[in-house]
Amino acid sequence: MGRYDESARDALAQAFEQDGFVLLRDHFDRAKIDAWRDAFASLLQPHVDAAREASSSGNRGPGRYYVTLPFEGEFADPSVVCDEDIVAIVERVAGRDPVMCQLATDTPVLGSEFQDWHRDTPPLFDDAPETPSFQLAVNFPLVDVDDSNGPLETTRGTHRISREEALAGLADGRFPPERVPMRVGDVMIRDVRGLHRGTPNLTGAPRPMVVIGYSRAWYFRPEVHIDVPRAVLADLPPRAKRLLRYNPVVERTERIFDENYRQFAY
Template structure:
């Protein structure tokens, strides 16, 4: 969806845009708002991520020449809850919170605070997968309501060359619950015969998706990391009993009322964790 200049200036979706975004997620599995965050902000986020990734690679002994993670050169990195990552425009952007409140309920939670990066030199794509497992194993033959929404903010322009996410929308999130368990049909095998698209987008866009939509990371054939932020919002009834995001008390107290409510079950009063 292309947001209007009026919506960007107001920092809010119009009622018509909000309704369309909600229906697109319900029917197609995702919605994409292009180029919402300022370019200066995404450049600062990218620069900070480059430093974290370099330190993580050195700590783990990874190098691009030999490759890692089965040749995908993909890194999922939990982020420290500190600036510039915990900015209000990322954790409680009104474009996002209006959508997730409509789908998950106004008492929903922010339960995951991380990043996904396709590093240069990858030789393989990831296996096609959904981020959500079956809630009832092999026992449930019905499609269940949405309980988790993944939100991605790319910090760099995502192109065909630098490892875009490949997705299979339009119904892969609407299968019976048992299709998301370990004994389900092989998604990678089925996906070979299905239509997909590469999620290219400008830096600062916002991608909101049902976490059951099939997808995979693809190889990065550029010379720079393709990195984005990954947040997960969860309905209150399906949230964890105890959160995992460590948030310093001073940082938490400085957030807006909306952001504090989203994070109310996390580890408030703990020092920001090292990226891992």
């Protein structure tokens, strides 16, 4: 049973259509997300160590790490990955019967910098940037996020226009930048074409932000997928199995991934 009735879900989807994102405050139980945070801690350090050995400072730019989550344990919780309210909103803005295609984190640490303004995917058609939504990111932090530790900076209404028009509007004030503080339990659903950037983490503690990707069933990016262990899949409810239907089923999943999703800014 979700938190929102059908009329509230409709209203949230309408707000999404206008702004390109919507926030669900205090949506997840804090204790549940704290368990994700604890399980994540051991996954980040190998990436930090690998970057140090390569004389680098991050796999997504200075002091910034993209870390895929293994689909097991806490990270395979169906109450999160197929939350009724979230999926209902996704279906309203990106079509019926979507697929879940990504489970990862973005984590800036001390030494991170402002990213360039970007989108996470190119338009479907160069001459038709106003197409309906086809790929969404569901973000939720594993720690409280404020101005000190790298909040997302985004713009409203830039998800249905060209990148060039969005950048021009950012420059002339038509699309002013907006930082998004979030607390543990908050959820953001956004169209990945909305113009946005990461900001610096000025603290000594990592700031992990989960991203669960959902897309229309026909949209496929081969560099982004979820390895689903057969034993985990067998225990999932039918709705979760349906969302994961196009991902590879494996006997076991790696806990530390060799990240090959490199081209992320458009």
